[in-house]
Amino acid sequence: MSDFGLEKINEYIYRIPRGYRADMIVPGFIYADEALAQRAAQEGVLEQVVNVATLPGIIRGSFAMPDIHLGYGFAVGGVAAFDVKNGIVSPGGVGFDINCGVRLLKTNLVAAEISASMRQKLMHELSRNISYGIGGHGKVRLSQLQLEEVLYRGVPWAVSHGYGLDDDIEYCEQNGRLDTAEPNKVSERAFQRGANQLGTLGSGNHFLEVQELTQILDNNAASIFGLFEGQLLVMIHSGSRGFGHQVCTDYLKVMAGATAKYGLSPIDRQLAYAPLGTDEASDYLKAMACAMNYAWVNRHMMAHFTRESFEFIFKKSAEALGMDLLYDVAHNSAKLETHQLDGETKKAVVHRKGATRAFAPNHPEIPQAYQGTGQPVFVPGDMGRASYILSGTKEAMKQTFGSTCHGAGRVLSRSRAKKQISGNELKQDLLARGIIVITSHVPSLAEEAPEAYKDVNEVVEICDGAKISKKVAKLRPLGVLKG
Amino acid sequence: MRNFEVLAHTADIGIVACGRNVPDVFVNAAKGMFSLMTNLNNVNVLFKRRLCIKSISQKDLLVDWLNELLFYFETDQTVFKDFIINQYNPENFSLNATALGENLDLSRHPIKIQIKACTYHKLELVEGGQKAQAKVYFDV
Numbered sequence: 052m053s054d055f056g057l058e059k060i061n062e063y064i065y066r067i068p069r070g071y072r073a074d075m076i077v078p079g080f081i082y083a084d085e086a087l088a089q090r091a092a093q094e095g096v097l098e099q100v101v102n103v104a105t106l107p108g109i110i111r112g113s114f115a116m117p118d119i120h121l122g123y124g125f126a127v128g129g130v131a132a133f134d135v136k137n138g139i140v141s142p143g144g145v146g147f148d149i150n151c152g153v154r155l156l157k158t159n160l161v162a163a164e165i166s167a168s169m170r171q172k173l174m175h176e177l178s179r180n181i182s183y184g185i186g187g188h189g190k191v192r193l194s195q196l197q198l199e200e201v202l203y204r205g206v207p208w209a210v211s212h213g214y215g216l217d218d219d220i221e222y223c224e225q226n227g228r229l230d231t232a233e234p235n236k237v238s239e240r241a242f243q244r245g246a247n248q249l250g251t252l253g254s255g256n257h258f259l260e261v262q263e264l265t266q267i268l269d270n271n272a273a274s275i276f277g278l279f280e281g282q283l284l285v286m287i288h289s290g291s292r293g294f295g296h297q298v299c300t301d302y303l304k305v306m307a308g309a310t311a312k313y314g315l316s317p318i319d320r321q322l323a324y325a326p327l328g329t330d331e332a333s334d335y336l337k338a339m340a341c342a343m344n345y346a347w348v349n350r351h352m353m354a355h356f357t358r359e360s361f362e363f364i365f366k367k368s369a370e371a372l373g374m375d376l377l378y379d380v381a382h383n384s385a386k387l388e389t390h391q392l393d394g395e396t397k398k399a400v401v402h403r404k405g406a407t408r409a410f411a412p413n414h415p416e417i418p419q420a421y422q423g424t425g426q427p428v429f430v431p432g433d434m435g436r437a438s439y440i441l442s443g444t445k446e447a448m449k450q451t452f453g454s455t456c457h458g459a460g461r462v463l464s465r466s467r468a469k470k471q472i473s474g475n476e477l478k479q480d481l482l483a484r485g486i487i488v489i490t491s492h493v494p495s496l497a498e499e500a501p502e503a504y505k506d507v508n509e510v511v512e513i514c515d516g517a518k519i520s521k522k523v524a525k526l527r528p529l530g531v532l533k534g
Numbered sequence: 535m536r537n538f539e540v541l542a543h544t545a546d547i548g549i550v551a552c553g554r555n556v557p558d559v560f561v562n563a564a565k566g567m568f569s570l571m572t573n574l575n576n577v578n579v580l581f582k583r584r585l586c587i588k589s590i591s592q593k594d595l596l597v598d599w600l601n602e603l604l605f606y607f608e609t610d611q612t613v614f615k616d617f618i619i620n621q622y623n624p625e626n627f628s629l630n631a632t633a634l635g636e637n638l639d640l641s642r643h644p645i646k647i648q649i650k651a652c653t654y655h656k657l658e659l660v661e662g663g664q665k666a667q668a669k670v671y672f673d674v
Contacts, residue, residue, distance in 0.1 A: 094544065121544040123655040123671065147651050147673045185638070185645040243609045254648040255674055293608050296650045296673070300601055303654065307590065320654030464542035465647065465674070492644050534648075 055097045057081070057088055063517035067101060074105040081115045082456075082517050087509070090462075091119055099126040102318045106131065107326065108138025110399055111392065114451050116406050117513040118460030118505060122146070124321025127405035130454040133327065135387070135398040140332045141317075141324035142306060142339070144402035145385045147299045149339055150346030151257075151290030152381040153407075153429040153457075154223075155440070156354055158361070159373030160283040162263035162529060167485075169364070173261065174487045174530040176360040181259060181353050183252040184491025184534045189352070192247045199234040201249065205344035206351050214355040216369075216376075221418050223379040224408060224426075227347040229386070232340035238301045241338075245294030245345060250352030254491070254534035256499060257289045259353065260431070261530040262438060268522040272424040272442050276377055278524050285374075286438060286526070287353050288431055290383065291346035298342045302335045327400060336385070336400075343384060350379060377440075378418075378427040382407045382457035390452055401452045409443035409455040409520045417443070428520050432459045432507030434488065434499060434533070435481060438526045439511045446518035455520035456511070459504040472497040481531075490533040499533065538566030541669065547647065548656075548671035556592065557619035559659070559666045560599055560629070564617045567600055567652070567672065568635075571607075572643045577615040580636040588628040593659045595627045596668055600652035603633060611638040647674055 056071040060080075065088045067079035079100040081088050091097050096119055103125055104113035110132045119128030124143030133139050165173075182189055193201065201208050206220050206227025220226050252259060264282040267273045291298075306323035309315065309331040317323045325331035354376065358369035365372060385402045410417050410426045417426040425443030432438045436459075447453045463471070474496035478488050490496050497503075514520045541548035547570060551563035568574060585602055589595035606612055614635035621630040651673040658669040 096544075123546075123653045123673065127545060147653075185640065185648050240605060244605070254645070255650070293650070297605075300651055304594075307594070320657065323654075461544050464544050465547055466540055466542045491640075492646060495646055498647070 055092055055101065057092065063513045067097065072101055075101060077104050077109050077112045079104050079115065080112045082117045082513055082519065084513060087117055087513070091115065094121055096121045096126045099124070100129065102322060103129060103131050105318060106133070106139055106141065106322070106324060108134040108136070110134050110397065114454065116454070116456040117510045118405070118456045118458050120460045122404065124319050125402070125404045128456065128460055129404050130402065130406045130451055132390070132399040132401045132452045135327055135400065138327050138400060139324040140327055140335055140385055140400055141322055141402065142299050142302045142335055143321040143323065144404055145299070145339060146383040146404045147296045148290035148383055149295035149298060149342035150381045151383045152346060152350065152379060153431060154287045154350045154354060154379035155377040155429050156285040156357060157277055157373060157375050157377050158283045158285070161281045162283045163281055165283065170261070170530055171487060173360065173364045174489055174532065176364050177259060177357060178489045178532055180356045180360045181252055181532065182250070183532055184254050188247045189250040191249055191352070193249060195242060198242060198246055201348050202234045202237065202341035202344050203232050204228060206347050209348050209351045215351050219351060219376045222376040223347060224381055227351065227379065229340035229343045231337055232344050233337035234341055236334045236338040237298060237341050241294050241297035241301065244297045245292065248292040248294065249345070249349055250356065251292060251349070252289050252353065252532065252534050253292050257534050258434070259357070259532040260286045260528045262286055262526040263529055264524050265527050266525040268524055269442070272521070272523045275420065275424050276427055276440065276523065277375065278440070284526060285357050286429065286431060287350050287357070289350055289353065291342040292349060294345045295342040298338050302338060305331050305335065339385060343381065346381070347379065380407050380429055388452070390448070399452070403454055405457050406454045407457045408453055409441070409447040410453045411443050411445045411448045428455055430456055430458060430507060430511055433501040433504040434486065434528055434531045435501035437507055439507065439522060440524045440526065441511065441514065441520040442523050444518055444521055447520060451519050455514045459507040459510055461503055462505050463503040465498040468500055468503040469497045472500045472502060486528050487530040488533060489531070496533065537562040540570070541671070543671055546672055546674050548669065551668045553666050554664055556624065556659070556661055556666050557622045559668045560596060560619055561617045563596065563600060563668055563670060564603055564614065567603070567649060568614055570647055571645055571649055572613060574615040576642050577613050578636050579616060579634040582632045582634045583612070585631045585633060588626065591627055592624060593657050595629060596659055596670065597652050597654060597657065599629065600670065604649060604651065612636065613638050613643055649674055
């Protein structure tokens with residue numbers, strides 16, 4: 052078995068040298084401890100990191116975050132930036148669920164002061180109010196014209212239609228809108244899939260969790276973020292639903308056309324790409340921006356329904372409950388960004404597939420309130436252990452184009468998890484530990500069992516150790532709504 | 535060997551589908567895909583949908599066929615259990631098929647796993663000697 056020529060840079064970073072394979076343009080950088088790096092080498096995921104390192108115009112490196120696992124074409128947990136002058140864009144480098152991401156709502160409630168029966172009621176109300184799982188149709192059904200507006204305007208559309216609060220816009224990556232969106236680059240099929248799914252959770256690894264903040268790890272950042280120990284929080288993890296999947300499916304086909312047209316030779320069909328500046332690349336970026344906006348509005352609508360649920364249960368307004376948005380981050384995206392590299396200003400299309408933007412303090416693209424701390428980053432763990440709030444760092448800007456991990460990362464395949472774990476026992480087990488789980492299909496819960504994931508504590512430790520983000524607070528789940 | 539078998543992938547899932555020829559493999563791949571989602575024994579044949587698909591290669595046709603079925607699953611909320619390939623043209627990579635099934639009813643068709651897309655990851659389609667076989671992975 053190949054060890055990919057792994058060289059240890061320090062305790063938290065390994066390098067696959069450029070010379071490891073003749074077609075590599077840049078080295079691979081693996082953010083991992085020794086055990087994780089070995090594991091990644093055995094799983095075959097490092098081959099995907101090497102394949103990405105061969106793509107035209109890639110700058111500095113093909114990066115693997117510590118939660119990396121096998122994906123399609125690009126690994127999940129991969130970051131790659133391509134020079135606007137001679138680079139490419141690849142739908143596989145974003146993934147099917149465009150702008151899958153996480154948003155965190157704060158409250159001023161103390162988790163320990165909420166009784167078990169009250170928590171049950173709250174979870175029940177959330178499950179009534181937010182559509183989850185298959186056949187999950189949203190409360191809003193949009194006409195073609197309305198959906199076009201959503202795609203074009205993003206979160207500001209939702210706020211102007213009475214969903215959410217004005218401040219939500221500022222506390223959303225990119226202010227909840229990529230202004231490059233052009234709905235006429237989106238297929239009829241994507242419109243059909245997107246028309247009635249807005250504001251729905253979906254299935255797979257998506258969830259809504261009611262959480263308790265168990266430990267503050269950075270007092271200054273926590274205070275600026277408005278966090279305190281014992282605080283009740285709500286984390287929403289979802290993406291662009293069928294809409295984004297259709298955009299990806301459509302453009303994988305467009306890229307196959309580009310491969311023939313421009314005489315390209317991608318190593319893997321899922322890595323198909325088009326050179327930046329071509330019609331195929333521009334069209335994909337415009338359609339992808341639509342899906343990014345769809346996903347932001349999707350999470351925004353669910354946050355609105357969450358606030359309504361809290362208002363109903365606690366008989367107070369969302370404002371009185373302090374239900375402000377801490378932040379909303381994307382973890383499947385390709386964005387045009389400006390970075391400083393060795394004193395040079397470079398424009399690049401940064402692909403983050405299963406990776407989170409982690410912009411540093413004083414970055415112009417993050418909210419005023421977070422200028423001193425860097426942007427908040429959310430790392431959901433599995434439903435039994437913990438999740439984290441981190442902050443962006445200068446080192447992330449230097450090392451990884453301002454990127455860090457996005458979760459725990461899977462270790463067990465779904466079929467193996469199901470063989471080893473019973474969904475029903477898991478549900479009971481979690482309940483005994485005070486975690487209420489509501490799901491559309493209990494046997495499938497096993498696929499998302501804690502054992503199916505890496506330990507998020509280790510993943511976060513590596514990001515913090517490598518300084519590509521900084522620990523701010525640790526959270527634990529109290530109630531889980533799972534598709 | 536069964537008509538299809540499940541393949542493990544860390545985050546997702548795939549199948550190997552077998553048959554006497556390519557159209558047979560297309561049918562078994564579709565059956566395999568829907569049986570990953572729900573128990574097909576509980577699905578009745580109450581209506582049929584005709585599908586005409588044209589693609590750029592044989593392998594692409596397989597992916598397009600499965601994605602087409604997923605599109606109807608999601609937008610029309612229909613679950614299919616049987617498939618007939620009425621016409622298959624390997625020259626211009628097209629097919630004309632009938633999918634048979636009924637409306638999704640979650641009380642009778644609980645969804646074990648939602649397949650959201652068929653991918654090109656390690657996609658294989660081989661034929662020869664009265665046998666054909668395909669390997670496909672799905673995004674879930």
